[in-house]
Amino acid sequence: TSYLMTTLHDTFTWIPTYVRAREPMTLICLILLLAMTLQSHHHHVARASDTTAFLCFVRPTINYNAAIKILRPNRRRKHGKVFSRSETTYWSQKGSLPNAIATVQQQVKERQLDEGGDNEWTRRSILISAVCINLAASMFPIETAAIIGDISASSQAPHEHLMKEVCDPNTYSALTYIPPRRENEEQNLKPLPLIFVLHGAGKNELDIWNLANIQGEHAGLIPSLIENNLAPEELVNNFAVVCPYSQDKASFYEEPRSKILQFLNWVCSEEGQQAGCPVVDPENIFLFGFSDGATLGVELLTTKRFRAGVVAAYGFTGTLPVLALDRLRGTPLWAFHSADDVIFNVQCSDNLVQSLRNVNDDSSIIRYSRFDSDQEGFTGSVRGHSTGITASKLPDLYMW
Numbered sequence: 305t306s307y308l309m310t311t312l313h314d315t316f317t318w319i320p321t322y323v324r325a326r327e328p329m330t331l332i333c334l335i336l337l338l339a340m341t342l343q344s345h346h347h348h349v350a351r352a353s354d355t356t357a358f359l360c361f362v363r364p365t366i367n368y369n370a371a372i373k374i375l376r377p378n379r380r381r382k383h384g385k386v387f388s389r390s391e392t393t394y395w396s397q398k399g400s401l402p403n404a405i406a407t408v409q410q411q412v413k414e415r416q417l418d419e420g421g422d423n424e425w426t427r428r429s430i431l432i433s434a435v436c437i438n439l440a441a442s443m444f445p446i447e448t449a450a451i452i453g454d455i456s457a458s459s460q461a462p463h464e465h466l467m468k469e470v471c472d473p474n475t476y477s478a479l480t481y482i483p484p485r486r487e488n489e490e491q492n493l494k495p496l497p498l499i500f501v502l503h504g505a506g507k508n509e510l511d512i513w514n515l516a517n518i519q520g521e522h523a524g525l526i527p528s529l530i531e532n533n534l535a536p537e538e539l540v541n542n543f544a545v546v547c548p549y550s551q552d553k554a555s556f557y558e559e560p561r562s563k564i565l566q567f568l569n570w571v572c573s574e575e576g577q578q579a580g581c582p583v584v585d586p587e588n589i590f591l592f593g594f595s596d597g598a599t600l601g602v603e604l605l606t607t608k609r610f611r612a613g614v615v616a617a618y619g620f621t622g623t624l625p626v627l628a629l630d631r632l633r634g635t636p637l638w639a640f641h642s643a644d645d646v647i648f649n650v651q652c653s654d655n656l657v658q659s660l661r662n663v664n665d666d667s668s669i670i671r672y673s674r675f676d677s678d679q680e681g682f683t684g685s686v687r688g689h690s691t692g693i694t695a696s697k698l699p700d701l702y703m704w
Contacts, residue, residue, distance in 0.1 A: 467516050467531045467545075470580045475567035476548040477512050479527050482582045483541055497588035499539075500568065500610070501526050501547035504595030504617070504692060505555035512549045524680070524693030525594060538702035543590075544582035546571050555596035561603060568609065587611065594692030595619060595648065602656065606631040614701065616640040616691040618656055619648035629663045638671040638704060640695045642678050645688030650674065671704070 467479040483496070506521040514520045516531035527547045529535035539545075548567055550556045556564055570576045572586050591613040593601025598615035605613045606628050618639060624632075637660060641653035653672070661667040673695075680690035695701055 465516070465531065466533070467527055468580050469512055470546075470576070472567055472570040472576070472579070475563050475570065477551065478546050478548040478567070478571075479512060479515050479531075480547075480581055481527075481530050481540075481543075481545040483543065495583050495585035495588075496544040497542070497590065498544045498546060498571075498582065498584040499526065499590050499592050500571075501545060502556055502564075502591070502593040502597030502601050503547065503550070504597050505557070508549065508551050508553060508555075512551065515547055515549055524690070524696060526592060526696045529696055534697070536697060536699040536702060538699045542702065544584055546581065556600050557596045561600070564600070564604065565607065565609070590614070592616075592695075594695075595689065598692075602632070603628075605635055605637070608635070610635070612636040612638075614638045614640070614695060615653075615656075616695045617642075617645060617648050617689055618653045620656070621649070621652055623655060624659055629659055632660060633663050634669075636669040636671075638673070638695075638701065640673045640675075640691035642675040642688040642691055644677050645691075646685065647689040650688075 467481050469477065470480050471477040503515065503522045503525060508514070508521075510517075510520070515522050515525075515527040517523065518528045518532045518534070520528065522528065525547075526535065526539070526545055530540060530545065548556075548564065550559065553559065568589075571581045572584060572589075577583055589610050591601050591605060591610040593599070593614070594616045596619065598618040599620050601613055601615050602618065602620065602624075604610065608631065612635060615637065616639075618641065639653045639657050641648075641650045643650045653674070657670055657672045660670045664670060673691075675691070675694075678688045678690055679694045682688065682690045
Protein backbone atom coordinates (compact mmCIF):
# COMPACT_ATOMS: atom_id res chain seq x y z
CA THR A 305 0.00 0.00 0.00
CA SER A 306 2.77 2.41 0.93
CA TYR A 307 4.60 1.70 -2.32
CA LEU A 308 1.44 2.16 -4.37
CA MET A 309 0.62 5.45 -2.69
CA THR A 310 4.16 6.75 -3.19
CA THR A 311 4.02 5.76 -6.85
CA LEU A 312 0.64 7.41 -7.36
CA HIS A 313 1.72 10.63 -5.72
CA ASP A 314 5.05 10.80 -7.53
CA THR A 315 3.37 10.03 -10.85
CA PHE A 316 0.69 12.71 -10.45
CA THR A 317 3.30 15.24 -9.38
CA TRP A 318 5.52 14.39 -12.33
CA ILE A 319 2.86 14.73 -15.03
CA PRO A 320 3.50 18.07 -16.80
CA THR A 321 1.11 20.85 -15.89
CA TYR A 322 -0.04 21.37 -19.47
CA VAL A 323 -1.27 17.76 -19.60
CA ARG A 324 -3.22 17.87 -16.37
CA ALA A 325 -6.99 18.12 -16.75
CA ARG A 326 -6.53 18.55 -20.50
CA GLU A 327 -5.66 15.08 -21.76
CA PRO A 328 -8.72 12.76 -21.56
CA MET A 329 -6.58 9.61 -21.42
CA THR A 330 -4.75 10.97 -18.40
CA LEU A 331 -8.04 11.39 -16.57
CA ILE A 332 -9.25 7.94 -17.61
CA CYS A 333 -6.05 6.37 -16.25
CA LEU A 334 -6.40 8.42 -13.10
CA ILE A 335 -9.96 7.19 -12.52
CA LEU A 336 -8.87 3.56 -12.97
CA LEU A 337 -5.85 3.95 -10.69
CA LEU A 338 -7.88 5.71 -8.04
CA ALA A 339 -10.66 3.11 -8.22
CA MET A 340 -8.23 0.18 -7.93
CA THR A 341 -6.41 1.84 -5.07
CA LEU A 342 -9.66 2.48 -3.23
CA GLN A 343 -10.64 -1.15 -3.74
CA SER A 344 -7.37 -2.35 -2.21
CA HIS A 345 -7.60 -0.24 0.93
CA HIS A 346 -9.64 -0.85 4.05
CA HIS A 347 -8.63 2.05 6.27
CA HIS A 348 -9.96 5.60 6.26
CA VAL A 349 -6.49 7.14 6.46
CA ALA A 350 -5.40 5.32 3.32
CA ARG A 351 -8.53 6.42 1.46
CA ALA A 352 -7.99 10.02 2.50
CA SER A 353 -4.47 9.72 1.14
CA ASP A 354 -5.80 8.34 -2.14
CA THR A 355 -7.97 11.37 -2.52
CA THR A 356 -5.05 13.60 -1.61
CA ALA A 357 -3.00 12.06 -4.39
CA PHE A 358 -5.82 12.80 -6.79
CA LEU A 359 -6.10 16.39 -5.61
CA CYS A 360 -2.37 16.84 -6.06
CA PHE A 361 -2.89 15.76 -9.66
CA VAL A 362 -5.67 18.27 -10.33
CA ARG A 363 -4.16 21.09 -8.33
CA PRO A 364 -0.37 20.75 -8.32
CA THR A 365 0.13 23.66 -5.91
CA ILE A 366 -2.24 22.46 -3.20
CA ASN A 367 -0.71 21.71 0.20
CA TYR A 368 -0.49 17.93 0.56
CA ASN A 369 -1.36 17.72 4.25
CA ALA A 370 -4.11 20.31 4.00
CA ALA A 371 -5.64 18.34 1.14
CA ILE A 372 -6.27 15.39 3.44
CA LYS A 373 -8.62 17.60 5.41
CA ILE A 374 -10.55 18.66 2.33
CA LEU A 375 -11.98 15.19 1.79
CA ARG A 376 -11.39 13.79 5.25
CA PRO A 377 -13.31 10.70 6.43
CA ASN A 378 -16.91 11.47 7.23
CA ARG A 379 -17.15 11.26 11.00
CA ARG A 380 -20.43 11.24 12.87
CA ARG A 381 -22.00 14.66 13.12
CA LYS A 382 -24.84 16.03 15.14
CA HIS A 383 -27.38 15.27 12.44
CA GLY A 384 -25.34 12.99 10.18
CA LYS A 385 -24.26 9.40 9.80
CA VAL A 386 -21.57 7.25 8.23
CA PHE A 387 -22.83 4.91 5.51
CA SER A 388 -22.72 1.19 6.15
CA ARG A 389 -21.31 -1.32 3.67
CA SER A 390 -24.82 -2.08 2.50
CA GLU A 391 -25.06 1.48 1.24
CA THR A 392 -21.89 1.44 -0.79
CA THR A 393 -23.55 2.05 -4.14
CA TYR A 394 -25.10 5.29 -2.89
CA TRP A 395 -23.19 7.53 -5.27
CA SER A 396 -24.16 5.74 -8.46
CA GLN A 397 -27.75 4.99 -7.39
CA LYS A 398 -28.62 8.50 -6.27
CA GLY A 399 -26.92 10.38 -9.08
CA SER A 400 -25.07 12.38 -6.48
CA LEU A 401 -22.57 14.24 -8.63
CA PRO A 402 -24.19 17.58 -7.62
CA ASN A 403 -23.60 16.57 -4.01
CA ALA A 404 -19.98 15.79 -4.80
CA ILE A 405 -19.46 19.13 -6.51
CA ALA A 406 -21.17 21.05 -3.72
CA THR A 407 -19.18 19.17 -1.09
CA VAL A 408 -15.86 19.81 -2.80
CA GLN A 409 -16.75 23.49 -3.19
CA GLN A 410 -17.70 23.83 0.47
CA GLN A 411 -14.71 21.95 1.82
CA VAL A 412 -12.32 23.88 -0.40
CA LYS A 413 -13.86 27.09 0.93
CA GLU A 414 -13.51 25.85 4.51
CA ARG A 415 -9.84 25.09 3.95
CA GLN A 416 -9.28 28.53 2.46
CA LEU A 417 -10.93 30.18 5.44
CA ASP A 418 -9.36 28.01 8.14
CA GLU A 419 -5.87 27.64 6.76
CA GLY A 420 -5.37 30.45 4.28
CA GLY A 421 -5.09 28.01 1.39
CA ASP A 422 -4.38 28.90 -2.20
CA ASN A 423 -7.03 30.58 -4.28
CA GLU A 424 -6.43 28.68 -7.51
CA TRP A 425 -9.41 26.35 -7.33
CA THR A 426 -11.52 27.00 -10.40
CA ARG A 427 -14.92 25.68 -11.39
CA ARG A 428 -13.14 23.38 -13.81
CA SER A 429 -10.83 21.82 -11.22
CA ILE A 430 -13.68 21.39 -8.74
CA LEU A 431 -15.85 19.74 -11.38
CA ILE A 432 -13.03 17.42 -12.46
CA SER A 433 -12.39 16.51 -8.81
CA ALA A 434 -16.02 15.64 -8.20
CA VAL A 435 -16.44 13.71 -11.46
CA CYS A 436 -13.33 11.60 -11.04
CA ILE A 437 -13.97 10.79 -7.39
CA ASN A 438 -17.59 10.01 -8.16
CA LEU A 439 -16.72 7.67 -11.05
CA ALA A 440 -13.91 5.98 -9.17
CA ALA A 441 -16.09 5.40 -6.14
CA SER A 442 -18.89 3.85 -8.19
CA MET A 443 -16.62 1.38 -10.04
CA PHE A 444 -16.22 -0.87 -7.02
CA PRO A 445 -18.35 -1.56 -3.90
CA ILE A 446 -16.68 0.66 -1.34
CA GLU A 447 -17.79 2.80 1.55
CA THR A 448 -18.11 6.00 -0.40
CA ALA A 449 -18.79 8.20 2.62
CA ALA A 450 -15.24 7.46 3.73
CA ILE A 451 -14.03 9.23 0.59
CA ILE A 452 -16.18 12.32 0.58
CA GLY A 453 -18.77 13.73 2.97
CA ASP A 454 -22.36 13.63 1.74
CA ILE A 455 -24.28 16.87 1.99
CA SER A 456 -27.73 15.35 1.87
CA ALA A 457 -27.00 12.87 4.66
CA SER A 458 -27.03 15.59 7.28
CA SER A 459 -30.07 17.33 5.83
CA GLN A 460 -32.08 14.13 5.53
CA ALA A 461 -31.15 12.60 8.87
CA PRO A 462 -34.15 12.50 11.21
CA HIS A 463 -34.16 15.35 13.69
CA GLU A 464 -36.49 18.11 14.72
CA HIS A 465 -36.13 20.90 12.21
CA LEU A 466 -36.49 24.50 13.32
CA MET A 467 -37.46 25.40 9.77
CA LYS A 468 -40.51 23.80 8.15
CA GLU A 469 -41.15 22.98 4.51
CA VAL A 470 -44.22 24.32 2.73
CA CYS A 471 -45.21 24.09 -0.90
CA ASP A 472 -47.49 26.05 -3.19
CA PRO A 473 -48.06 23.65 -6.11
CA ASN A 474 -48.45 26.59 -8.50
CA THR A 475 -45.28 28.48 -7.65
CA TYR A 476 -42.55 27.49 -5.19
CA SER A 477 -41.62 25.37 -2.25
CA ALA A 478 -40.17 27.24 0.72
CA LEU A 479 -38.72 26.90 4.19
CA THR A 480 -40.60 28.76 6.89
CA TYR A 481 -39.90 29.67 10.48
CA ILE A 482 -42.28 30.64 13.25
CA PRO A 483 -40.78 32.04 16.48
CA PRO A 484 -41.46 30.23 19.77
CA ARG A 485 -44.73 30.93 21.54
CA ARG A 486 -44.66 33.71 24.10
CA GLU A 487 -46.02 33.58 27.62
CA ASN A 488 -48.54 36.29 26.78
CA GLU A 489 -51.36 34.52 24.91
CA GLU A 490 -52.62 37.83 23.53
CA GLN A 491 -49.28 38.35 21.82
CA ASN A 492 -49.43 34.84 20.37
CA LEU A 493 -52.66 35.72 18.56
CA LYS A 494 -51.14 38.73 16.82
CA PRO A 495 -49.97 38.32 13.21
CA LEU A 496 -46.19 38.22 12.94
CA PRO A 497 -43.85 40.50 11.03
CA LEU A 498 -42.37 38.52 8.13
CA ILE A 499 -38.90 38.47 6.60
CA PHE A 500 -39.16 37.28 3.00
CA VAL A 501 -35.75 35.91 1.96
CA LEU A 502 -34.56 35.67 -1.65
CA HIS A 503 -31.36 33.65 -1.97
CA GLY A 504 -28.68 34.21 -4.58
CA ALA A 505 -27.71 32.23 -7.64
CA GLY A 506 -26.51 28.64 -7.37
CA LYS A 507 -26.88 25.19 -8.87
CA ASN A 508 -30.02 24.59 -6.75
CA GLU A 509 -30.13 20.94 -7.81
CA LEU A 510 -30.57 19.50 -4.29
CA ASP A 511 -33.81 19.40 -2.34
CA ILE A 512 -35.13 22.38 -0.45
CA TRP A 513 -33.14 21.60 2.69
CA ASN A 514 -30.16 22.83 0.72
CA LEU A 515 -31.28 26.26 1.97
CA ALA A 516 -30.83 25.23 5.61
CA ASN A 517 -27.59 23.30 5.19
CA ILE A 518 -24.79 25.12 7.01
CA GLN A 519 -22.37 23.50 4.53
CA GLY A 520 -24.55 24.05 1.47
CA GLU A 521 -24.30 26.57 -1.33
CA HIS A 522 -26.55 29.04 0.52
CA ALA A 523 -24.79 28.62 3.86
CA GLY A 524 -24.74 31.61 6.16
CA LEU A 525 -28.01 33.13 5.01
CA ILE A 526 -30.98 33.40 7.36
CA PRO A 527 -32.46 29.87 6.88
CA SER A 528 -29.18 28.06 7.62
CA LEU A 529 -28.50 30.28 10.65
CA ILE A 530 -31.92 29.55 12.13
CA GLU A 531 -31.81 25.82 11.41
CA ASN A 532 -28.40 25.48 13.07
CA ASN A 533 -29.10 27.68 16.09
CA LEU A 534 -26.72 30.39 14.89
CA ALA A 535 -29.20 33.21 14.26
CA PRO A 536 -29.35 36.34 16.45
CA GLU A 537 -32.03 36.35 19.14
CA GLU A 538 -33.37 39.57 17.66
CA LEU A 539 -34.32 37.50 14.62
CA VAL A 540 -35.55 34.19 16.06
CA ASN A 541 -37.67 35.74 18.82
CA ASN A 542 -39.45 38.39 16.79
CA PHE A 543 -39.88 37.45 13.13
CA ALA A 544 -41.48 34.81 10.99
CA VAL A 545 -39.35 33.85 8.00
CA VAL A 546 -40.27 32.51 4.57
CA CYS A 547 -37.57 31.58 2.07
CA PRO A 548 -38.74 30.26 -1.32
CA TYR A 549 -36.40 28.02 -3.30
CA SER A 550 -35.65 28.32 -7.02
CA GLN A 551 -35.08 24.60 -7.38
CA ASP A 552 -33.49 23.54 -10.68
CA LYS A 553 -33.14 27.21 -11.65
CA ALA A 554 -29.96 29.22 -11.28
CA SER A 555 -31.90 31.93 -9.46
CA PHE A 556 -35.27 33.68 -9.21
CA TYR A 557 -33.98 36.14 -11.77
CA GLU A 558 -34.85 33.60 -14.46
CA GLU A 559 -38.49 33.53 -13.34
CA PRO A 560 -41.39 35.92 -14.03
CA ARG A 561 -41.70 38.59 -11.34
CA SER A 562 -45.41 37.83 -11.08
CA LYS A 563 -44.63 34.28 -9.96
CA ILE A 564 -42.77 35.34 -6.81
CA LEU A 565 -45.55 37.83 -5.99
CA GLN A 566 -48.13 35.10 -6.53
CA PHE A 567 -46.21 32.96 -4.06
CA LEU A 568 -46.16 35.79 -1.51
CA ASN A 569 -49.93 36.16 -1.88
CA TRP A 570 -50.28 32.43 -1.21
CA VAL A 571 -48.11 32.70 1.91
CA CYS A 572 -50.42 35.39 3.29
CA SER A 573 -53.60 33.53 2.36
CA GLU A 574 -55.66 31.14 4.43
CA GLU A 575 -54.62 28.36 2.06
CA GLY A 576 -50.97 29.12 2.78
CA GLN A 577 -51.58 29.15 6.52
CA GLN A 578 -53.30 25.77 6.31
CA ALA A 579 -50.22 24.47 4.49
CA GLY A 580 -48.01 25.57 7.38
CA CYS A 581 -47.16 29.19 6.62
CA PRO A 582 -47.06 31.58 9.58
CA VAL A 583 -49.92 34.00 10.22
CA VAL A 584 -48.28 37.25 9.19
CA ASP A 585 -49.11 40.92 9.20
CA PRO A 586 -49.37 41.96 5.52
CA GLU A 587 -48.34 45.49 6.50
CA ASN A 588 -45.13 44.24 8.10
CA ILE A 589 -43.37 42.25 5.40
CA PHE A 590 -39.65 42.90 5.01
CA LEU A 591 -37.62 41.77 2.00
CA PHE A 592 -34.11 40.36 2.36
CA GLY A 593 -32.24 39.67 -0.87
CA PHE A 594 -28.70 38.52 -1.56
CA SER A 595 -26.87 38.75 -4.89
CA ASP A 596 -29.39 37.89 -7.63
CA GLY A 597 -32.00 37.91 -4.87
CA ALA A 598 -31.02 41.50 -4.06
CA THR A 599 -31.21 42.59 -7.69
CA LEU A 600 -34.65 41.07 -8.03
CA GLY A 601 -35.58 42.39 -4.59
CA VAL A 602 -35.21 46.01 -5.62
CA GLU A 603 -37.60 45.39 -8.51
CA LEU A 604 -40.11 43.80 -6.12
CA LEU A 605 -39.83 46.72 -3.71
CA THR A 606 -41.37 48.93 -6.39
CA THR A 607 -44.67 47.07 -5.84
CA LYS A 608 -45.03 48.63 -2.35
CA ARG A 609 -45.76 45.17 -0.92
CA PHE A 610 -42.86 45.46 1.49
CA ARG A 611 -42.38 47.77 4.44
CA ALA A 612 -38.60 47.88 3.94
CA GLY A 613 -35.84 46.05 2.14
CA VAL A 614 -32.35 44.71 2.79
CA VAL A 615 -30.16 44.12 -0.26
CA ALA A 616 -26.70 42.56 -0.04
CA ALA A 617 -24.38 42.46 -3.07
CA TYR A 618 -26.85 44.16 -5.42
CA GLY A 619 -25.92 43.47 -9.03
CA PHE A 620 -27.78 45.76 -11.45
CA THR A 621 -25.16 47.68 -13.40
CA GLY A 622 -27.45 50.29 -14.95
CA THR A 623 -29.41 53.24 -13.60
CA LEU A 624 -32.92 52.69 -12.31
CA PRO A 625 -35.66 54.31 -14.43
CA VAL A 626 -37.37 57.44 -13.09
CA LEU A 627 -40.63 55.53 -12.61
CA ALA A 628 -38.90 52.85 -10.52
CA LEU A 629 -37.22 55.49 -8.34
CA ASP A 630 -40.56 57.23 -7.88
CA ARG A 631 -42.13 53.97 -6.70
CA LEU A 632 -39.22 53.32 -4.35
CA ARG A 633 -39.51 56.75 -2.75
CA GLY A 634 -40.32 56.47 0.96
CA THR A 635 -39.33 52.78 1.26
CA PRO A 636 -36.53 52.28 3.82
CA LEU A 637 -33.62 50.27 2.49
CA TRP A 638 -30.37 48.98 3.94
CA ALA A 639 -27.69 48.02 1.40
CA PHE A 640 -24.61 45.91 2.07
CA HIS A 641 -21.66 45.55 -0.30
CA SER A 642 -17.92 44.98 -0.15
CA ALA A 643 -15.49 47.01 -2.23
CA ASP A 644 -13.55 43.86 -3.19
CA ASP A 645 -16.59 41.96 -4.50
CA VAL A 646 -15.33 40.13 -7.58
CA ILE A 647 -18.79 39.01 -8.75
CA PHE A 648 -20.89 42.18 -8.54
CA ASN A 649 -18.95 45.43 -8.54
CA VAL A 650 -19.57 47.64 -5.52
CA GLN A 651 -20.41 50.45 -7.94
CA CYS A 652 -23.79 48.75 -8.43
CA SER A 653 -24.76 49.46 -4.81
CA ASP A 654 -23.06 52.84 -4.86
CA ASN A 655 -25.30 53.94 -7.72
CA LEU A 656 -28.43 52.46 -6.15
CA VAL A 657 -27.88 54.14 -2.81
CA GLN A 658 -27.08 57.51 -4.33
CA SER A 659 -30.14 57.38 -6.59
CA LEU A 660 -32.45 56.52 -3.69
CA ARG A 661 -31.02 59.21 -1.45
CA ASN A 662 -31.54 61.75 -4.20
CA VAL A 663 -35.27 61.04 -4.46
CA ASN A 664 -35.98 60.85 -0.71
CA ASP A 665 -36.46 64.01 1.33
CA ASP A 666 -35.27 62.05 4.35
CA SER A 667 -32.14 60.39 3.02
CA SER A 668 -31.53 58.71 6.39
CA ILE A 669 -34.04 55.98 5.50
CA ILE A 670 -31.41 54.68 3.06
CA ARG A 671 -28.60 53.00 4.99
CA TYR A 672 -25.42 51.69 3.44
CA SER A 673 -22.83 49.33 4.94
CA ARG A 674 -19.95 49.56 2.48
CA PHE A 675 -16.97 47.46 3.53
CA ASP A 676 -13.42 47.89 2.32
CA SER A 677 -12.81 44.14 2.30
CA ASP A 678 -14.63 40.83 2.69
CA GLN A 679 -15.93 40.57 6.25
CA GLU A 680 -16.16 36.76 6.18
CA GLY A 681 -12.67 36.05 4.85
CA PHE A 682 -13.79 34.79 1.44
CA THR A 683 -11.02 34.60 -1.14
CA GLY A 684 -10.47 33.67 -4.76
CA SER A 685 -13.43 33.57 -7.13
CA VAL A 686 -15.92 34.56 -4.40
CA ARG A 687 -13.88 37.24 -2.65
CA GLY A 688 -16.03 40.06 -1.36
CA HIS A 689 -19.29 38.32 -2.25
CA SER A 690 -20.28 37.39 1.29
CA THR A 691 -22.25 40.40 2.51
CA GLY A 692 -25.42 38.31 2.59
CA ILE A 693 -23.83 36.36 5.42
CA THR A 694 -22.58 39.51 7.13
CA ALA A 695 -26.06 41.04 7.03
CA SER A 696 -27.86 37.84 8.08
CA LYS A 697 -25.98 37.53 11.36
CA LEU A 698 -26.10 41.22 12.29
CA PRO A 699 -28.38 41.81 15.33
CA ASP A 700 -28.75 45.52 14.55
CA LEU A 701 -30.39 44.64 11.25
CA TYR A 702 -33.41 43.07 12.97
CA MET A 703 -33.66 45.89 15.48
CA TRP A 704 -33.75 48.28 12.50
